[in-house]
Amino acid sequence: MRKVFVIILLILVGYFLTNTFSLITFGENRIGNTSEEKNVAAYYLNNTKEKTSVANVVTAIVVNYRGFDTLGEVTVLFLATTGLGSILFRRKEDEDQIERISKPSSSLVQTGSRILFPLIALLGIYVFIHGHLTPGGGFQGGAIIATGFLLMLISYKNFKAGHTMLIWVESLAGITFVTIGLWGLLTSGSFLENTLPGGELNNLISGGIIPIIYIAVGFKVAAELTGVLDILLNIKPKK
């Protein structure tokens, strides 16, 4: 009875949502009149190049126009790791019983992942350093690096992601982000304001604070996701 009710409810909700979404035509140009003064999307497209010297408009929106949101998202990730750590933390006396849940892997996998790991890390670093020039950025680069660590964690049973190092990277990256924000507040009167010179468009060093923030985000995301994986993969076996 309950299941029937749930299915009917789901069908109803699905019907109304598809109805609503069919009203929003797919692929339509929604930017509208680009010369209109208050058009937000058009403003971003027309002004990003001159005002921030960032080639990737999406990055400019994520890190500068809406940088406060990004700071919030980074915090969400930080809190998720902290919360997970508080729920799944291991008492000192259990420390020696902890086991990696993955099965032992063959030497083929082990050697392969040792070759792949630096390459994956390099790709991740490339993605977040070039966040303001090419597609991708801090979150994507950080996630790529974390997959490299995941590969190492599942292929080597005794591989340990250094906790002290993770704490350092995580905290320093977060502090960098907030300090840049506070620096803007002190010197220009607005939190996260781009205070550094823009430089030349399309250069690696351009865009003022934007690449610095994105690199910090990259390190932070990599450290946090690695921390999460490390917590989740190490468990105390049931007796």
Next chain:
Amino acid sequence: MVISPVHYIAVPLLAAFLIPLLSKFIHKELARIVPGIVFLYSIFISITLMLQIGDKGIISEVIAGWQAPWGINLVFSPFSGFLASLMSIIGFLIWLYSYNFKKIDKEQSQKYHILQMMMVTGAIGIVLTGDIFNLFVFMEITAITAYSLTSFYRERDGAEAGFKYLLIGSFASVLILLAIMILYTQLGTLNMAEIAQKSHLIPTSLKTTIIVLFLVGFGIEAEMFPLNGWAPDAYSQSPGPIGAAFAGIVVKAGVYALVRVIFTLFDIHGAYDFLIYGGLITMIIAETSALAQTNLKRMLAYSSIGQMGFVLMAFGIGTHQAIVGALFLMFNHAIIKSLLFMSGSYLTYNSLTKQISALSGLGKKLPLVSILFGIGAFAIVGLPPFSGFWSKLYVLSAAADKNMLLLIMTILAVSIVEIIYYFRVVSTLYYGKQNPEIEIQKPSINAMVSMIALGITILVVGVYPDVITNLLENAATALTDKATYIQSVLTQNLPIN
């Protein structure tokens, strides 16, 4: 440095990122002390800014130097400022109470303090932001911390409550995000002032969908019936001070978001009736369920849901006086329910089941805590001369002005139910037989200070309600005055070149 609203967010964030380093490399105790300093600083900002805006002013601060609607802005109006100040103060008292709280110190107290500080910061962010997507981000911050704090004790029931809350809360987040998405396809802006200005341009069918999605999403956070399944478990399984934080801070942020969407973003009158009926049903069901509870914390949780229903209903009446009453109720609920949770969690400290019968005769063993619990119980049912009386009076007279007789009768009937179950607890406390087997836990001095501060506030506001009514009047005016809100956010809105 000039004090501005962004300090509310930036300083706690800096502290949260610093704490792991400080506690590992300088001194372990810093992890517990730093959040207290941050809360004191938040209170300092509140006082400075509240004095600055005076009676009517609104501070609109831009972030990253981009004027609204291109960037994100924070709005400190008498309304949002009042809530932010309230949250800072309650946040500080909860920190003071949980400092040296033995059960927390057995676990990861460093992480507890980071999470508790960020939960308050997230709620303050929800209240201050002027951007609908930014509001979503802060709601995520509050929600994620709330999930993990619910299961902080790592017991079976706590894990279940936390997981339930996680599922329902994530569902709410998805709905809110969907609503924001549809809104953005229609208006091309995320700034709340601009949405308020342009919301009449959205076709009706889409507007209905957006509003329904928002109401359900924020309704879950605001404990509206039938969306409050997470609340009783979360309240009763979380650590005592976190129950106080849910009642005093997290739910307030949900109610704020609901009210902001209905009053400012879409000014539609059908939604007012929805608030009245939703609030009324929530109140009746929650208060009758509270009557049936034998577990003290669950009883307090249901009472909290009922009170939030009352608040929503008062907002739904929609007149100036009713909104003042609703804000007064929110203020009262924040201080009284925090006090009840704080004192209640010491009264049931060593009881595993937290049954009301475990309180039997504790009035003599823990006299001060029991008196404080009694003050809270009398205040929440609305007896004079406690502060709860005035808020109920405001709402009742506002309802009387609108000739809503049925509403008045229901409120009074529900109050009787409230009196029955609260007095049952108080009489168990004082007239119950003493059980020699119950081990009591004496509260630490700082916890006592925090509870006494709340108790004194209840008495002072009860005797001189004028200390707070001026603030409430200004806040209510700021909430209903949509034109000033839009104007103060969008005026310096000419391109900066």
